[in-house]
Amino acid sequence: MIEVENLTKKFGSKTAVDDLSFSVKKGEVLGFLGPNGAGKSTTMRMVTGFIPPTSGSIRVCGVSVVQDPMGAKRHIGYLPESAPLYNDMTVIGFLNFGAEIRGLSGSAKKDSVEKAIETCFLQSVANQSIDTLSKGYRHRTCLAQSLLHDPDVLILDEPTDGLDPNQKHEVRQLIRRLGEDKAILFSTHILEEVEAACTRAVIVDRGKIVVDGTPAELIAKSGTGSLTDLFRQVTTLDTASSATSEDAA
Numbered sequence: 001m002i003e004v005e006n007l008t009k010k011f012g013s014k015t016a017v018d019d020l021s022f023s024v025k026k027g028e029v030l031g032f033l034g035p036n037g038a039g040k041s042t043t044m045r046m047v048t049g050f051i052p053p054t055s056g057s058i059r060v061c062g063v064s065v066v067q068d069p070m071g072a073k074r075h076i077g078y079l080p081e082s083a084p085l086y087n088d089m090t091v092i093g094f095l096n097f098g099a100e101i102r103g104l105s106g107s108a109k110k111d112s113v114e115k116a117i118e119t120c121f122l123q124s125v126a127n128q129s130i131d132t133l134s135k136g137y138r139h140r141t142c143l144a145q146s147l148l149h150d151p152d153v154l155i156l157d158e159p160t161d162g163l164d165p166n167q168k169h170e171v172r173q174l175i176r177r178l179g180e181d182k183a184i185l186f187s188t189h190i191l192e193e194v195e196a197a198c199t200r201a202v203i204v205d206r207g208k209i210v211v212d213g214t215p216a217e218l219i220a221k222s223g224t225g226s227l228t229d230l231f232r233q234v235t236t237l238d239t240a241s242s243a244t245s246e247d248a249a
């Protein structure tokens with residue numbers, strides 16, 4: 001459902017994403033790991049059609065994101081990194097608005113909003129203004145908007161960031177459940193999430209995939225049974241400065 005081939009993104013002299021190729025099938029939850037500045041968000045922004053690649057191809061459900069971004073976006077639900085929201089709307093008002101933008105109306109709109117509220121446990125704040133929500137609820141409101149059109153593909157940039165341990169658990173369970181009949185790509189800095197929610201994971205370092213495997217394969221590869229050890233073995237300590245100095249050389 002997601003096919004990425006030889007994807008590269010350069011910002012001036014900096015190569016943020018370097019000839020990346022991967023695919024995610026229906027029923028797969030792919031964890032996207034990597035240190036700060038590794039290129040995870042940039043890759044997700046390209047896969048969702050928000051920024052164009054410098055080179056390479058991206059197909060979502062067979063549709064080219066570069067040639068037909070609107071067509072591809074119909075298949076995609078996206079939770080961006082900073083969870084942008086309209087602060088002066090209520091949660092239900094924002095979700096109704098999101099559903100309308102997705103072309104839903106009448107009972108289809110009502111049903112999709114109700115389902116998203118229920119799925120993301122937003123019932124208690126549905127009529128609350130977004131600017132009065134805690135960080136966790138804001139994040140879940142944004143996650144709910146990504147589900148409104150029941151997309152085949154979900155791209156979630158750090159979906160558990162800012163949540164408390166109970167909410168993290170709920171969202172991981174939700175990702176697993178949604179992943180049974182969708183293709184999900186999600187980024188995280190929390191290595192336990194690989195075991196808790198992913199069917200496969202890749203580790204990205206300086207824009208390149210350095211490890212790709214199932215959680216069990218990754219743990220075996222570490223040699224110590226620790227994903228943290230594997231992460232430390234295959235990634236560069238200070239990605240941003242290494243990439244800059246390498247590019248400058």
Ligand SMILES: Nc1ncnc2c1ncn2[C@@H]1O[C@H](COP(=O)(O)OP(=O)(O)OP(=O)(O)O)[C@@H](O)[C@H]1O
Nearest residue numbers: 011016034035036037038039040041042043240243
């Ligand atoms: N618009 C931009 N202009 C210039 N450089 C950019 C831009 N967006 C990202 N970068 C650079 O590209 C590199 C990859 O950034 P990206 O945000 O994709 O990393 P990330 O893996 O998501 O990091 P984090 O874990 O900190 O969110 C970084 O060096 C970043 O500074």
